Structure formats: structure tokens, C-alpha cells
Amino acid sequence: xxxxxxxxxxxxxxxxxxxxxxxxxxxxxxxxxxxxxxxxxxxxxxxxxxxxxxxxxxxxxxxxxxxxxxxxxxxxxxxxxxxxxxxxxxxxxxxxxxxxxxxxxxxxxxxxxxxxxxxxxxxxxxxxxxxxxxxxxxxxxxxxxxxxxxxxxxxxxxxxxxxxxxxxxxxxxxxxxxxxxxxxxxxxxxxxxxxxxxxxxxxxxxxxxxxxxxxxxxxxxxxxxxxxxxxxxxxxxxxxxxxxxxxxxxxxxxxxxxxxxxxxxxxxxxxxxxxxxxxxxxxxxxxxxxxxxxxxxxxxxxxxxxxxxxxxxxxxxxxxxxxxxxxxxxxxxxxxxxxxxxxxxxxxxxxxxxxxxxxxxxxxxxxxxxxxxxxxxxxxxxxxxxxxxxxxxxxxxxxxxxxxxxxxxxxxxxxxxxxxxxxxxxxxxxxxxxxxxxxxxxxxxxxxxxxxxxxxxxxxxxxxxxxxxxxxxxxxxxxxxxxxxxxxxxxxxxxxxxxxxxxxxxxxxxxxxxxxxxxxxxxxxxxxxxxxxxxxxxxxxxxxxxxxxxxxxxxxxxxxxxxxxxxxxxxxxxxxxxxxxxxx
Amino acid sequence: xxxxxxxxxxxxxxxxxxxxxxxxxxxxxxxxxxxxxxxxxxxxxxxxxxxxxxxxxxxxxxxxxxxxxxxxxxxxxxxxxxxxxxxxxxxxxxxxxxxxxxxxxxxxxxxxxxxxxxxxxxxxxxxxxxxxxxxxxxxxxxxxxxxxxxxxxxxxxxxxxxxxxxxxxxxxxxxxxxxxxxxxxxxxxxxxxxxxxxxxxxxxxxxxxxxxxxxxxxxxxxxxxxxxxxxxxxxxxxxxxxxxxxxxxxxxxxxxxxxxxxxxxxxxxxxxxx
Numbered sequence: 001x002x003x004x005x006x007x008x009x010x011x012x013x014x015x016x017x018x019x020x021x022x023x024x025x026x027x028x029x030x031x032x033x034x035x036x037x038x039x040x041x042x043x044x045x046x047x048x049x050x051x052x053x054x055x056x057x058x059x060x061x062x063x064x065x066x067x068x069x070x071x072x073x074x075x076x077x078x079x080x081x082x083x084x085x086x087x088x089x090x091x092x093x094x095x096x097x098x099x100x101x102x103x104x105x106x107x108x109x110x111x112x113x114x115x116x117x118x119x120x121x122x123x124x125x126x127x128x129x130x131x132x133x134x135x136x137x138x139x140x141x142x143x144x145x146x147x148x149x150x151x152x153x154x155x156x157x158x159x160x161x162x163x164x165x166x167x168x169x170x171x172x173x174x175x176x177x178x179x180x181x182x183x184x185x186x187x188x189x190x191x192x193x194x195x196x197x198x199x200x201x202x203x204x205x206x207x208x209x210x211x212x213x214x215x216x217x218x219x220x221x222x223x224x225x226x227x228x229x230x231x232x233x234x235x236x237x238x239x240x241x242x243x244x245x246x247x248x249x250x251x252x253x254x255x256x257x258x259x260x261x262x263x264x265x266x267x268x269x270x271x272x273x274x275x276x277x278x279x280x281x282x283x284x285x286x287x288x289x290x291x292x293x294x295x296x297x298x299x300x301x302x303x304x305x306x307x308x309x310x311x312x313x314x315x316x317x318x319x320x321x322x323x324x325x326x327x328x329x330x331x332x333x334x335x336x337x338x339x340x341x342x343x344x345x346x347x348x349x350x351x352x353x354x355x356x357x358x359x360x361x362x363x364x365x366x367x368x369x370x371x372x373x374x375x376x377x378x379x380x381x382x383x384x385x386x387x388x389x390x391x392x393x394x395x396x397x398x399x400x401x402x403x404x405x406x407x408x409x410x411x412x413x414x415x416x417x418x419x420x421x422x423x424x425x426x427x428x429x430x431x432x433x434x435x436x437x438x439x440x441x442x443x444x445x446x447x448x449x450x451x452x453x454x455x456x457x458x459x460x461x462x463x464x465x466x467x468x469x470x471x472x473x474x475x476x477x478x479x480x481x482x483x484x485x486x487x488x489x490x491x492x493x494x495x496x497x498x499x500x501x502x503x504x505x506x507x508x509x510x511x512x513x514x515x516x517x518x519x520x521x522x523x524x525x526x527x528x529x530x531x532x533x534x535x536x537x538x539x540x541x542x543x544x545x546x547x548x549x550x551x552x553x554x555x556x557x558x559x560x561x562x563x564x565x566x567x568x569x570x571x572x573x574x575x576x577x578x579x580x581x582x583x584x
Numbered sequence: 585x586x587x588x589x590x591x592x593x594x595x596x597x598x599x600x601x602x603x604x605x606x607x608x609x610x611x612x613x614x615x616x617x618x619x620x621x622x623x624x625x626x627x628x629x630x631x632x633x634x635x636x637x638x639x640x641x642x643x644x645x646x647x648x649x650x651x652x653x654x655x656x657x658x659x660x661x662x663x664x665x666x667x668x669x670x671x672x673x674x675x676x677x678x679x680x681x682x683x684x685x686x687x688x689x690x691x692x693x694x695x696x697x698x699x700x701x702x703x704x705x706x707x708x709x710x711x712x713x714x715x716x717x718x719x720x721x722x723x724x725x726x727x728x729x730x731x732x733x734x735x736x737x738x739x740x741x742x743x744x745x746x747x748x749x750x751x752x753x754x755x756x757x758x759x760x761x762x763x764x765x766x767x768x769x770x771x772x773x774x775x776x777x778x779x780x781x782x783x784x785x786x787x788x789x790x791x792x793x794x795x796x797x798x799x800x801x802x803x804x805x806x807x808x809x810x811x812x813x814x815x816x817x818x819x820x821x822x823x824x825x826x827x828x829x830x831x832x833x834x835x836x837x838x839x840x841x842x843x844x845x846x847x848x849x850x851x852x853x854x855x856x857x858x
Contacts, residue, residue: 176685182676427634464634468622474688480625480634511801532800548802 079192080142082237086303093563095141097298098187098232099442100519100560103366104300106444107520108561112568113583114523118537118546120583124569125163127578129154134515134556135573138187138232138442140195141562146571147209148578149185149232153199155207160564163580167212169197177201178226178473180248184556186298186440187232189240191260198229198242204258206240218263220244226251226473232298236308236339239266243295243310247359250290250316250476255299255308255335257342267342271295271312271330279329287324290470292316293331297361297440300375302389307345308337309366309375309389313359319423319434319479320355320465327352332360334377336392346392350379350414355423356405356463357434357481365445365452367499376499378443378454380436381405383415384502398502400495401437401456405430423463423479433461434481435513442517442558444526449540451505452497453526457513459483459490494518494528494536496543506543508536517558519570527570529555535572535579551579608656610690611697620695623688631671636699638749642672648700649857651746656693663689709843714851717844724848727832730855736811737795738832739779745849745856753849757840760832781831782806784814785822795831 080096088096092109099106113121129135129150139148146160153171158164173183177200188195194206194215202223206215220242221227226249234241239257247253253271258264271293273279283291292315299310315324315331330344332351337344350360358381366389367374373389382403386395394413405421421430435457443454461481468478483490492513496505508528516529525546526538531554537547553575561570571580610616624636631642638644643651652667653659663684666674676683684692718724725734728741744753755762782796782804794808804824806814809831818824835845 179676179683464625466622466625471619475623475626475684477622477626480629482630482634509801511799530801534801536801545802550800 080190082191082235085191085235093141094143095139095560095562096190097140097234098138098189099298099300099363102301102303104363104442104445105365105447105520106363106442106518106558106560107446107448107522109447109522110561110563110568111521111523112563113521113525113561113570115525115539115546117583118523118525121537121547121549121570121581122584123549124580124582125161126580127156127158127163127165129156129576129578131576133576134182134184135576135578136184136186136230136556137573137578138517138558138560139571139578140188140190141560141564142190142209144564145209146562147188147190147195148573149187149197151185151576152183153185153197155188155195155197155212157209157212158578160562160569160580161567163578167210169207169212169214171197171199171201171205173199173201174223177223177228178246178249179228179230180245180475184230185232186230186557189233189235191235191238191240194260196233196235196240196260198231198233200228200230202227202229202244204229204233204240204242204256204263206260206263216263218258218265220256220265221254224473225249226476229296231296234298234301234308235260236301239339241299241308241310241339243297243299243312245294245296245313247292247294247296247313247316247318248475248477249473250292250470251294252289252291253293253295253312253331255295255310255337255342257339269335269337269342269344271333271335273329282326282329284323284325287328290316290476291324291328291331292318293328293333294359295361296359297363300364300366301339302366305390306339308335308339309364310335310337311360311362311364311377313361314354314357317468317470317476317478318354318357319463319477319481320468321353321422322465322467324353328354332358332381334360334364334375334387334392348385348387348392348394350377350383350385351381355465356381356421356430358432358436361440362438363442365443367445367452369450369500374499376445376452378438378452378456378497380432380439381415382432382437384452384454384497384499386499386502396502400454400497400502400504402431402458402460403437404460423465425465427462427464427482429460429462429484431460432457433459433484434463435459435461439515441515441556444518444520445499446520446522446526446540448522448524449496449520450498450500451520451540452499453518453520453528453540454495454497455514455516455518455528456493456495456507457490458492459513492531494526494538494543496526496540508538508543508545514555515557516555516572519559519561521561521570527559527561527572529557529559529572529574531555533574535559535574535581549579549581551575551577553577606655606657608660608690608693608697610687610694611656613694614698616691616694617698618695619688620691620693620698623684623692624695627675627684628692636696638752643747644749645696646699646701651743651856656697659693659696660689663692709846709848709850711847711850711854713844714847714849717848718851722835722840722844722848730852737807737809741852741855743856745852745854747856750849750853753852754845757835757845757848760830760834761828779830781827781829782825783827784816784824786816787820787822789822793831796826 088101131151133151137148139146146158149155155169157166205217227246243255255269257266272291294313315328333349336346364377375389383397384400406415465479492510493507495507512531514530519527526540533551534548551574555574557573559572569580569582636645727735727738780796783793794806797805
């Protein structure tokens with residue numbers, strides 16, 4: 001074992017509800033005892049607390065447990081099951097998966113905070129990780145407890161009402177891990193008594209929801225080859241699904257499924273086909289061995305067809321196509337995989353033979369319009385694609401930002417590169433830039449407005465290319481890119497796209513490009529953040545700013561919402577802190 | 585020099601572990617320099633330009649004399665930890681490129697050493713005369729400060745000679761608007777002073793013109809022409825507009841001869857080299 005688990009003592013923990021049910025209720029003690037026994041079966045945090053705190057406080061814990069039962073009596077309570085994940089819309093107070101539901105909507109049907117009162121929002125609590133680097137997490141909230149990850153593969157559980165910690169897990173990472181873009185992580189998945197963390201040294205681990213203790217630790221792959229994990233896993237049935245990072249290191253990408261109980265790997269889908277497999281011929285020579293095509297953002301799941309829709313990233317080296325002639329399947333594609341077997345049902349490749357680092361690792365969004373079952377993606381290459389979810393057939397592709405790389409479409413309707421788009425040795429200006437019209441930050445689809453909201457970046461880069469030999473575990477770009485200084489300063493916008501027409505309906509302009517995702521709510525709001533540290537509530541219908549709060553650090557995360565004790569909160573990470581906002 | 589390195593290493597106990605070496609263990613290895621070039625393109629060229637000749641953002645690293653780094657050990661530390669208070673980020677934190685291993689940093693140093701111009705480039709101009717012009721007839725100091733003397737409206741220029749190419753300094757004088765608002769990428773723009781020209785009309789009808797000191801989606805800080813600082817919420821202004829035409833006049837050859845400009849550049853280089 002490489003790592004040691006660190007569980008912090010909790011001297012500052014005060015049991016929730018202690019001041020809520022004081023001595024005036026002793027006659028309820030027998031009921032409380034009964035309820036506590038019942039609670040122990042389903043989800044009894046009090047047993048954890050009891051082990052750790054003195055007899056004096058134990059009395060309060062009994063009250064606390066009782067309070068928790070009252071609180072949760074009207075909600076789905078107990079451990080998270082696959083059934084609860086499928087029906088997450090029935091418990092809007094909880095946020096059970098990375099995108100809030102299996103469809104990738106990042107939408108909350110809570111409406112206590114709404115367009116008429118958003119101006120009054122205040123910060124309710126702030127949790128500081130005291131760590132440096134980008135803080136990219138989306139928390140989960142289950143029945144009043146918030147689970148999230150921080151920089152350097154820490155994970156923590158908080159009282160979602162107060163932000164006070166319940167436990168902290170800190171992975172001891174080896175010094176030679178190879179994350180391309182910071183020691184980041186985007187969150188956890190949950191099932192039963194476990195939360196799942198995919199680590200920067202390419203392990204999948206299961207932590208006890210009550211203590212943060214490691215229950216199992218599975219090695220996915222040798223990190224020294226350049227593999228990392230940064231995404232939040234997705235739980236489907238009894239499987240923990242992850243996609244690997246490492247497109248900058250010439251890895252061979254894959255998507256894995258692990259048994260939630262044991263950590264045993266059930267299937268692996270290589271995103272670069274090997275010899276004899278369909279698609280292998282889209283790679284020149286041995287280039288497939290270091291072909292990249294990572295899968296580093298959490299996909300979505302359709303329970304009806306039992307399919308995963310999982311996007312993939314760039315072929316390697318990212319900015320040099322010489323030596324890997326062909327389409328380079330399945331890089332920059334959306335894959336429809338059977339969830340039980342990992343078998344490929346269909347794929348759609350957004351950018352063939354990519355030379356601009358335009359990973360398709362944006363959360364795809366399942367949208368139903370009438371009897372049309374669609375899947376939409378605002379792609380890093382600047383086009384908003386709508387596909388038929390059953391077949392992967394392209395239905396439309398419309399730009400939602402400035403693009404210069406394409407001015408025509410092929411017979412399928414797919415935008416094709418023009419003659420001025422390929423990188424050259426001396427460099428060539430192309431829009432969007434290497435970071436794309438959007439990136440990994442989540443979009444949101446509101447079932448209230450029917451709009452798709454995405455954080456768009458307006459920046460162009462000069463792309464250059466240079467030969468580079470592959471060396472295992474070393475960065476493998478074959479290129480460099482530079483800001484295009486002659487153009488306008490970079491800027492950004494939160495854009496509302498009508499998925500039916502692909503047209504941008506409104507935008508809220510940011511001073512500079514943002515790395516914040518979006519959350520839409522049934523309260524008629526869209527929440528997003530900016531690079532200058534503002535958290536912003538927009539009118540979902542018009543894009544008008546209704547409220548903002550300066551958090552003091554840039555946002556590299558997507559917001560989410562939850563409710564505890566009947567009070568709605570909206571949370572987002574910024575700087576090195578996690579913020580929760582609510583009404584006064 | 586050795587004493588300096590030793591004391592540096594002793595002072596920074598943590599760094600001692602990181603650095604481990606006073607001199608590049610790969611020094612002089614041409615293969616290391618070639619590998620370092622890949623690292624440079626990925627991690628450094630975004631600001632320091634292809635070939636390390638400097639961009640509008642980062643210094644020309646082909647100069648043998650560098651402001652912050654002399655020894656290999658200092659260069660290792662600067663690449664690892666960044667330079668506090670500047671846009672130079674710590675290894676792996678700039679949002680561009682990757683985190684480099686120790687060996688890769690040494691390769692990078694090998695590359696930078698391989699492209700250094702060994703002969704110290706003596707500026708052609710007369711620094712003494714350049715200083716007279718800066719504080720006198722050329723009127724630079726009415727807006728620019730060097731070593732604590734001068735105005736505040738434009739960028740402080742003490743370090744500019746050590747951190748920008750001669751070409752970019754000359755260009756900034758001859759075409760003052762061209763390099764305006766070359767925004768740094770978000771990871772390095774803690775304090776995004778970009779000198780865009782801003783004009784606001786307040787709710788009570790006052791027009792104020794100046795440069796933007798800082799700005800976000802909702803607020804703006806302005807220094808007006810007489811160095812007064814104004815802090816505004818944008819939605820409380822009657823109007824707000826920005827221009828990329830600099831408040832600084834473009835000095836063409838009739839306003840400032842090539843020789844005089846060369847002298848001013850020589851002055852800035854002499855200050856920047858300190």
C-alpha cells in the first residue's frame with residue numbers, strides 16, 4: 001500500500017440538532033431509542049459519532065438522531081441505491097450524481113430561491129480546503145451530508161447545513177504522478193455505504209461514507225505511463241464507471257467499470273481499438289499504441305436503453321497529426337456503450353484527426369423534445385451538436401461561438417476543417433483556441449425553460465506544430481500554442497441555446513473567459529461563476545444578472561443545489577473554498 | 585556566486601530537497617537541451633515566445649543576464665516555484681502545459697542555456713542621455729515611474745528593461761495602442777492591469793476618463809488623468825465605455841528620433857539589469 005489514510009479527529013464537531021431539541025423532550029426518549037435502532041439499519045451517522053465523543057455528549061446525540069429522523073421522515077432516507085439514482089428527480093433536496101441526474105441536466109427542481117428573491121441571497125457557510133491549485137469539485141449531498149473532493153485527492157464529508165467537517169480523507173500521492181493540468185479532481189460517486197474516488201495515481205478507491213476509511217483500493221493502470229484520473233465516477237447498477245486522463249502523455253485511453261462492492265474490474269473499453277478491432281485502421285502504423293483518446297469527464301446514462309453515453313478526448317500528440325494519418329477513432333467522439341458489458345453500440349466523432357486539442361470531453365446532455373430522444377453536446381470545437389440518441393445520427397451542428405476552422409459540412413452534416421486550420425511550424429491563428437469554445441465545465445439544461453446553458457470562451461490561438469519523439473511518461477504534445485495577440489482580448493459569456501434550433505437566444509457577457517459551469521433551477525435561475533471570482537444568478541429567461549457575490553478566487557467548478565431542513569442552498573467551489581448560499 | 589548559491593540553498597531548506605543540485609546535472613548534454621526544447625514549447629513559449637526570445641508577456645531568455653536567475657540552482661527554483669508578485673507561475677500551475685519532473689526542469693535549463701547569447705549585448709544607446717530624456721523633454725516620467733520617481737498613470741517601468749525585448753519596448757513607444765490590453769490568461773492575471781482607456785459618466789453627469797486599474801463583470805477601478813482613483817459599480821453609472829486606443833501618444837520619429845529612443849531604451853535596460 002502506497003498511501004496512508006488520514007482521518008482527522010473532530011474536536012470541533014458539534015452534533016447537529018443539539019440546540020434544536022433541548023431537555024424539554026425527555027419523554028420522547030423511548031421513541032427516540034426506537035427510531036435510533038431503525039435508523040441504525042438504514043443510515044445511522046449517530047453510531048459513528050457515539051464512538052468518538054464522550055458520554056456527556058452522547059445524550060445530545062440521541063436527540064440529534066431523533067431530530068434527523070423527524071427531518072428525514074418525509075424524504076427518501078437511507079443508503080443511496082441504484083433505484084434512487086434512477087429516480088433522483090423525486091428527491092430534489094439531494095444531489096446524487098456529478099451532474100445531478102443521469103441525463104446530464106445539472107438542473108434543480110428546487111424553487112425556493114427564485115427570480116423574485118435571488119437578490120437577497122447571502123453566503124451561509126464557507127469551507128476552506130487550505131490547499132492550493134484549482135478546486136474543481138461538484139459536491140454530492142445525501143440527506144443532509146455533503147461529500148466532495150479537493151485538490152491533491154482529498155475527500156471530505158460536511159454537515160451540509162453548517163459546512164462543519166465530519167471526516168477528511170487525504171490520499172498520499174507519489175511524487176511522480178503525471179497530471180497534465182493541475183492536481184485536480186471533480187468529485188465523488190455514491191452507492192450504499194461507499195463513496196468512490198478516482199485518483200491522480202490511477203487508482204479507484206471506495207471510502208466509507210461514515211468515516212472516510214478506505215474500504216477497497218483498486219489499481220486501474222500504471223500511473224507512470226502518464227495515466228491519471230480527475231473525473232467524478234458514475235455509479236450504474238452495481239458498477240463504478242470511470243474514464244481515464246492522460247491525452248497529453250500518449251496513453252491509450254479507456255473507460256472502466258468496477259464492482260462497487262469489491263473493486264473488481266468488470267469491463268474495460270479501450271477508446272483506441274487494437275489490432276483486429278473495428279476502427280483500428282484509422283491509425284497509421286503503431287500510432288494507436290500512444291493514441292490518447294482519454295475519457296476524462298463523467299458521462300451520462302440512459303436507464304431505458306441501459307446505455308452509457310461517454311465522451312472522449314484528443315488523439316496524441318494533440319497538436320501534430322503527422323504520423324497518425326486517419327480519423328483516429330475513437331478520439332473526440334461520443335460513445336454509446338452497453339452499461340453491463342462495455343460493448344460499443346454506436347459512436348459519433350465530432351473532430352476527426354484532431355490537431356487542435358479539441359477534446360470532446362464535455363458533458364453530453366440527454367434531451368427529449370416531443371417524441372424525439374436526443375443527445376446534445378456543446379463541443380470544444382465551437383459547434384453545438386444534436387444527435388439521435390438511439391442511433392448516434394447527427395441531426396444538427398451549429399456554431400455557438402467564433403469559429404474559423406470550418407466553412408462547410410460533409411454529407412452527414414458534420415463540419416469539416418478548411419485549408420487554413422491545420423497547425424504549421426511557424427504557427428497559424430485558429431478560432432477557437434486550444435482551450436476551446438467551452439471545456440470540461442458543465443452545461444445545464446432547464447426543463448423549465450427548455451434552454452441549454454453553456455459557458456463559452458471567446459479566444460483564438462496561434463497553433464504551431466513540431467516533431468516530438470514519444471517517451472513513456474513524458475508530455476507528448478508535438479506542438480505549442482500561443483495567444484493570438486493581434487485579436488481582441490479574450491472574453492467569455494454564459495450563453496442560452498435553444499436545442500431545437502441550435503440558435504443562441506441570449507448571452508451574459510463575462511469580462512474574461514470563465515471556467516465555471518452552469519446550474520439551472522426551477523426557480524427560473526441560472527447560476528454561474530467568473531474568472532474574477534464572482535458567483536452570479538441570472539434570470540433563466542433573459543440572462544439578466546439578478547445577484548452576484550465576490551468570492552475572492554477564480555471559479556474552476558460547476559455549481560449545484562440542495563436542500564436541508566426545508567432550506568435551499570446553492571453551492572460552488574472558488575479559490576480554495578467551497579461556498580454555500582441561501583436566503584437569509 | 586558559489587557562496588550565494590550555498591546560502592540560498594541553506595535558507596530555503598525545503599528547496600534544498602527539491603533542488604538537490606547547485607549545478608545542472610545534465611549541463612552540456614546536447615540531448616538534454618533538445619528534450620528541454622519540447623518542454624519549453626509546451627510550458628514556457630506561451631509567454632516567453634518560440635526560441636525563448638521573449639513575447640509581449642515574458643522576458644527574452646536568450647539574454648545571458650537575467651533579472652531573477654543567475655545560477656542553475658536559482659533557475660531551477662524559479663521554474664519550480666514561480667516568482668511571487670509576477671506573472672511567472674510555479675511549475676504545473678499555469679493552466680498551460682504540464683507539471684515537469686525534476687529531470688525535465690534540468691532539461692529545460694539545458695535548453696535555455698543553449699540558446700543564451702553569450703556576448704553581453706551592450707545597448708547601442710546612451711543611457712545617461714536616455715535618463716535625461718525620460719525625466720525631461722520626452723516627458724515619459726509624467727506618466728511612468730522608474731525606481732520610485734515619475735507618474736502613476738502608465739505602467740511602472742523599473743523592471744521593463746529586464747523583462748521585455750528591446751523590440752517590444754520600441755514597439756510600445758512607436759505604436760502605443762498595439763500592445764495595449766494584451767490580457768494575461770486567467771491563471772496568471774491576479775491583478776489584471778491592462779491600461780485600457782475607460783470613460784465613464786456618473787449618475788450625476790460627471791465624465792471621468794482614465795485607465796482601468798482593475799475590473800470584473802460588475803465593478804471597475806479607474807485612475808483618472810490626474811491620478812485620482814475612482815471605484816465604481818457599473819450598474820450605477822450612466823455610461824461606461826472602454827477603448828483600446830491608449831491614452832499614451834504614439835511617439836513617431838518626428839516626436840522622438842530613433843537615436844533618442846535608443847537612448848531611452850538603453851536607460852531602461854540599464855535600470856532593468858540591476
